[in-house]
Amino acid sequence: MLKTVEKQPLENLWNDSVADEMSESEKLLYRSNLLGSDKRITNYGGGNTSAKVVERDPLSGKDVEVLWVKGSGGDIGSIKIDGFATLYMEKLEALKGLYRGVEFEDEMVGYLPHCTFELNPRAASIDTPLHAYVPQKHVDHLHPDAIIAIAASKNSKDLTQEIFNGEIGWLPWKKPGFELGLWLEDFCKKNPDAKGVVLESHGLFTWADDAKACYELSLEIIQKATDWFEAKTADVAAFGGAVHKSHAPGQRRAIAARLMPAIRGLVSGKQHMVGHFDDSDGVLEFVNAKDMRPLAALGTSCPDHFLRTKIRPLVVDFVPAENNIDAVLEGLPTQVAAYREDYAAYYERCKHDNSPAIRDPNAVVYLIPGVGMITFAKDKATARISGEFYINAINVMRGASSVSEYVGLPEQEAFDIEYWLLEEAKLQRMPKPKSLAGRIALVTGGAGGIGAATAERYLSEGACVVLADIDAEALASVEEKLKSLHSIDVVRSVNLDVTDETAVIAAFAETAVEFGGIDILVSNAGIASSAPVEETSLALWNKNMDILSTGYFLVSREAFKVLRTQSIGGAIVFIASKNGLAASPNASAYCTAKASELHLARCLALEGAEAGIRVNVVNPDAVLRGSRIWEGDWLDQRASTHGTDKDGLEEMYRQRSMLKRSVLPEDIAEAAYFFASDKSAKSTGNIVNVDAGNVQAFTR
Template sequence: MPALESPLRQIPNQWDDQKAASLTEPELLQYRSNLLGSDMRVTNYGGGNTSAKIACTDPLSGQATEVLWVKGSGGDIGSMDLAGFATLYMDKLQALKNLYQGEQHEDDMVAYLAHCTFNLNSRAASIDTPLHAYVPYKHVDHLHPDAVIAIAASKNSRELTETIYGADIGWLSWRRPGFQLGLELEKIARENPHLKGVVLEAHGLFTWADSARECYEVSLEMINRAQSWLDDRLQGRASFGGASHPSLSEIERQRIASQLMPIIRGKSSEKQRQIGHFNDSAEVLEFVNSAQLEPLAELGTSCPDHFLRTKIKPLVLAYNPAQDNLDAVIEGLDNQLADYRADYAAYYERCKHDNSPALRDANPVVYLIPGVGMLTFAKDKATARIAGEFYVNAINVMRGASGVSQYMGLPEQDAFDIEYWLLEEAKLQRMPKPKALAGRVALITGGAGGIGRATAQRMLNEGACVMLTDIDQNSLNETLEAFQQQYGADQVDAVRMDVTDEQQVQQAFSSSCLRFGGVDILVSNAGIASSSPLDETTLENWNFNQNILSTGYFLVSREAFALMKRQKMGGSIVFVASKNGLVASANAAAYCTAKAAEIQLARCVALEGAPHGIRANVVNPDAVLRGSKIWTGKWKEERASAYQMNTDELEEHYRQRSLLKRNVFPEDIAEGVYFFVADLSSKSTGNVLNVDAGHAPSFTR
């Protein structure tokens, strides 16, 4: 197992006085927020809140007025800019106290926040706004540090807080965020002016000060105090009761994860397509291999941010790394998942209220596998990855709490009241409608070429995760870098693959399973072209065309077909062939024959795939000169020679030859591919679509 780096090491002070001196008060808030959010030991993605009460000019009166700048709903303090902050008049927030009628009307107060908006700011205020508004200090941080939550989630949380912090930090019992908690924070801060903050039971840390720098430094000081205290007591102790299982080698861990992920994905995507993420970090392996794995996992998470992302508890798969009983685990998955769903439904029935939202997807988010690691599944890759990161935070919390006390998960009724909070449900309902290919994974061969790249971009625009493959490593790297800058690293990845190498093909699909959880779409696009008279076509040239354009298409489609069958989610396979597969061209026997084989292979795939919901179709380009790799080599010269013209005349020749007198570009082919992989064509299989601006001899009917 990799050496475990302590998650409780000291967090350095990164405040730069020279940089801070040049910043406005709002910019200082952003600066402080970004510094705090840059370290996941301080708070996890999207977690925590920061605020400042700043004198601003009222656009109506022209007079100075105090404005609360606070992280808006759905923001992330590590990456947000000034537009991520909600701004509210402090005098109006204070006036809301007159409208508060008690805890039974807690949720009613949220609607009033919009009436306090300063300067028509469109950023919605979060439910945590009162927690910042009423603390009588200019600057407030609310963070979720693993070290502090370990104290907050311990059975004797209050006693430990007093031991670690003395008179510097107060303690409040668990309460759901909202107006009442804001009033309680105000009360404890006003009645105890010596306090620098408060530990919230089972939740996190509040700190405050009257300058941005002081607030930042108080936050770090309190986190580091908890870290040091825990480090001293945990040093030399076996975490989680010690190891019960060994870690498998990295290669074996990846092998098992890549086999399990598409099967789990298929079994858990009946309500919503899932994308997967694999994590075998040292923290995860220590926990999944431990003696206390099952009892601690059953307790669930404590911090609301944790279980909102991960569900109240994970599913521990019955894998034994010493026996490698993977087949038995796969065979037992249906029963394990059925038991988990039934348990979750029972939790819902026990805890629901008359006005609770309907039962949501009852499938697990987090899967823990001894010896292997952790799988997480969600509606998209970023959400799946972040869920895993949150569970790592939960592991760190459990390590600390169980090492110095007894770890306490949040009581299930409190957990339910957060998970099925009507305000959370309203937030979910406001989420934008998913894009057409959201939750789908596409593998594209020849992905760094003109057609492959355009096709990848079309699918990324529609929300698909894309695994690019190509034999040209440099072009692949360049394409991947460009797409990751545009769409983010979660959405797209790449692996070098020679479509004629059976092992490389298998490895590419395994990589897609490991990265995203499976494959739903195959675009078989890798290609070459050669031209020569029949009597001058060598056997080497013939085999070269057949290997890439026929055998290569067979290998990738066979692998995709087998994977899609295991997933049991259907799928779409699109071959990018050529009009030469329908109509012979002079001096291109090897190329035309191989392209014809592609079309016939697609028909075979369509025939065998239909019972499994796997569709197969063909897009036939013609004369895509611009951006296409096959036209950058000898093919262009050979085709020009066949037509007895110069190479610079070739594009116009093809344009004039078309019925529509138009050029065909990679983006046009990508549009045809998209039609076949989208639900627009869900009732089409075994079809051929020519994208050639009209070539009468190629008409298929």
């Protein structure tokens, strides 16, 4: 049956006591947010809502009718009041006199700013005429899976009549724009009792003269379609039934961890891509099914689905029963190259004289039988959302193929949307990517002052970050803080003891599954100890070596493995210490281990250079604030060594420095950012001291 996020009926969330206090525009916002809160109703960024509201004209002082409609690129689930475009209805009506026919309809978008009410800077979307010319005051345009399953069926018109018995009409496929707005107007005039319309291969329009009534009508129509599918498909084997068996969850993630860096390396030629893995039940049902390959080859139908997921997915040649992962990895370059060639041929077949240049020819969606679905995009949120859109497409294919024959968007129509000049103009308006956009970093010691500050610096430049630390409680606290500052998409954490080889390997596998691979390793996990050499136990010596030398080796080794698999270069940054260069009394174990880090970095710089893997070192000194090293015994010991107390230690270090300044975690983070970014693209094997000046630590 047609699966949704939940099997429960759609819930009417309208609250009269809340809505009754609202203006009509506020009710539109309220309605939009309620509709967008359930993926069964519409996907992220999908659909539009509108209301025709009487407003006071700021020039004439007279009441005028104004169309409030979701602005270009918005999402109704998260939209705020400033996300709506506002346009004079009188001026929108006047546009009909300027319309020169369907071959010129794109030029009508250029007139929309001339219709703006109160100088609203929010750009109106291409769907504006579809809302303007429906005579009812409130209009919902949604993309529920249940409706698109009808719209994408070969006999969608007949199914619409069977399910809704004329209550909801039907219109054939037409690319969104001015002409479709006129079609809707004509439909409403000829069918005054209709409450909405199914657009073939697209979605649903519903309308009413009251905000609440429109909201409840949308729920009613979607639920009616969902119930119909459930009744019709209860005994139907989805997608022709299963021909593969899923691996266990742990095995699925292990396979994804091997595949994702390999795919990422092959598709990151123009920009670094970020991955997302999904092995939910609905995905597994599809990838394991007999009809998966022919259905996937047909592509998606709804334009919103298509724009996020490309013309079609790439089906990875994995056979669960054979567990042929090594053969798959060996054959991936050929598979990916074949997809690119196929995409280029599609572009050549369909392009027009004025089409934009071919874009990234790599697949967005990768389907793996027995394992799940991987999506790659320019950032984590886009990769996740692309996966969600393909799940919508899976639901649509399930429904349509169970009651009829699924029909994808015709190739030329798909191309004309993907390479639509208006869509290209929207892409060109996108802000310039940040300096670490698409980069993936793993930061050991991520819960400490330097680690957290470095993670924050990377996140501010667009990177995804995995925090690794042995202190689970501190790790959770830092993760929560960084997610609140940035987003839940871009921050992950792993509880990690860097001396545990198995745990280190697992941490890199987890990073690969969560984001697709790695570009930056910040090796920062640390301890500190102080004791005269004759009081330094073998256990204390080994503990320093295990964490500060062996731990740095283990994480670097695993980083090298992933970076070589990706073959797109990368950066390793060691957070060492001034003590690696300058000896310090009563700290032989610590200083020796830190010196080991420096030489390991030099060795790795030599090994990694031919693969574009840069290895550099940041040497801090006396970073007390936020540091968990400078707690307990170490603080007491260093204070004792230097003949001061805890309160005087930071001042002592400041005065000891040549510049008489304290060194903060943010200072170390800035150096770590430099070595991770393209600003240091020609630097490897180098050391930067961030110590406010210490002559003993001069490298030359």
